[in-house]
Amino acid sequence: MPDLELMCEALAFIESHLQQPITVANMADAVGYSLYHFCRIFNAATHHTPYEYLMRRRLSKSVEALATSEAKIIDIAFDFQFNSHETYSRAFKRLLGVQPNQVRKGEWIDPHRLMPPLTRAHLEHLRNRAHLKPRLVNLESITIAGVMA
Numbered sequence: 001m002p003d004l005e006l007m008c009e010a011l012a013f014i015e016s017h018l019q020q021p022i023t024v025a026n027m028a029d030a031v032g033y034s035l036y037h038f039c040r041i042f043n044a045a046t047h048h049t050p051y052e053y054l055m056r057r058r059l060s061k062s063v064e065a066l067a068t069s070e071a072k073i074i075d076i077a078f079d080f081q082f083n084s085h086e087t088y089s090r091a092f093k094r095l096l097g098v099q100p101n102q103v104r105k106g107e108w109i110d111p112h113r114l115m116p117p118l119t120r121a122h123l124e125h126l127r128n129r130a131h132l133k134p135r136l137v138n139l140e141s142i143t144i145a146g147v148m149a
Helices: 004-016 024-031 035-046 050-068 073-079 085-096 100-104 120-129
Strands: none
Touching: 004 024, 004 035, 004 050, 004 120, 024 035, 024 050, 035 050, 035 120, 050 073, 050 085, 050 100, 073 085, 073 100, 085 100
16 A cells, blocks of 8 residues: 555645646656656555546636636636646536636536545545445335335
8 A cells, every 4th residue: 555655745746736837757756756656556545646636636726716816717727737728628617517717607616526635634534445345234125105206
């Protein structure tokens, strides 16, 4: 199982570089792993690829900027390292189900679609949850009555 301290360092590195150009190789270098090994252990620890996590965090953080600032959408897209308004809008719609201008107008976003920054507690939970095995339990039969919709 991956070293949680190093994964926490990697997550902190990502959080501190959301508005700067970084690569997965930069993330691996920050914690002293080869690119291949870093990708494997990051995925095992977080259940996300490093690039996917970076993109989801950038988009989630940009929602905050859209909701709280008057900056142009294109400027926010560039701030979070998207190359164009189109790339940003496409990624935003795919992840959040709405366009950036809809968020700017105050439309609601399902908070479950946003990626909060992962913490050590999250990583420990993910690690421990992986060992839970489902078990079948036989229960007495019950009758359920109600109106069909």
